[in-house]
């Protein structure tokens with residue numbers, strides 16, 4: 167396969183750099199982004215070609231930053247886009263879809279997409295050790311995909327993370343380090359580790375490549391809508407990267423003539439206990455103010471100082487979308503609402519997204535007759551504790567028919583016994 171990457175480019179000043187494991191501009195510390203030759207991609211890639219390939223994220227590989235064929239995470243992506251009619255009824259809207267990365271392979275979150283690209287690129291750069299700073303899902307994904315790729319991994323997480331997410335990382339043989347501190351402190355430490363040990367840290371020095379993997383979430387939405395764009399996307403935000411990459415995916419498909427361009431409103435979802443981006447949007451700030459001590463059950467979204475906070479709030483505003491945040495109780499309630507209506511058990515981040523969607527519909531910011539896609543990014547089995555107190559406990563009976571009947575028809579109890 168030919169590579170269509172021209173190099174890296176600063177997202178603030180546009181300065182160009184050769185491809186290397188680097189993430190910021192030496193002029194202004196702006197984040198670097200992969201720069202593609204879209205004209206050549208347009209000559210090489212067609213919708214028909216894509217449709218003939220396997221249903222994985224790699225069916226769009228010309229739009230991803232590897233120089234050679236992918237070697238890591240070959241089965242990632244291709245997750246369902248579900249028409250959610252029962253949930254739509256509940257919310258009083260006409261056209262609602264759920265993009266369900268709660269069932270992404272292999273670690274049940276959209277992070278497998280970014281990790282597949284980052285570790286593939288790490289191999290191309292010749293790294294034998296990789297790692298990340300993580301709020302949980304990234305840790306699971308780096309550990310699993312590194313194990314399968316034969317790479318050593320070091321994973322740093324805040325020490326207050328859910329036990330399940332830590333177990334789900336250690337099991338793959340990764341070295342897990344729990345840090346007494348917030349995600350932002352873990353992230354700062356990882357930057358120093360990358361510099362000192364020369365490792366490939368997926369969301370640090372490999373970040374420009376890593377972030378590109380998120381675009382495939384957007385490509386799949388457009389393709390599965392029948393090569394069309396929706397009118398609204400509601401997306402959970404942690405570092406604020408995914409929401410921007412879905413927008414980039416839609417733009418690229420428009421540029422390549424794969425979809426008819428259409429204004430899409432991007433809406434961002436956060437928890438009130440860690441809402442730097444939604445607060446910036448609602449308060450009309452130029453950029454976010456960091457939240458020092460995040461405090462929410464939506465730990466996967468608990469990044470107080472998001473790397474892409476500035477870009478996410480700009481995108482939301484320019485697209486005509488909005489951002490909201492919701493309480494832990496609303497998150498729990500909406501995790502169970504999604505499960506009860508659509509049979510999808512999403513993690514806390516999914517509860518955030520649904521609760522914010524409901525709020526935006528009630529506010530009239532999402533009209534009830536327009537097309538909405540809700541982004542479900544992680545699996546509820548990893549955050550079981552969150553719903554332990556809101557779901558009904560099973561009834562307990564002895565193994566006799568009369569007790570079951572009594573349960574179902576309490577008033578006939580006397581007759582039967």
Ligand SMILES: *Cc1c(COP(=O)(O)O)cnc(C)c1O
Nearest residue numbers: 303403404405406407408543544
């Ligand atoms: C990481 C994560 C996000 C947010 O991703 P960003 O690109 O950092 O905004 C959303 N949902 C889940 C479940 C995640 O793990």
Ligand SMILES: [Zn+2]
Nearest residue numbers: 176179191196
């Ligand atoms: Zn720059």
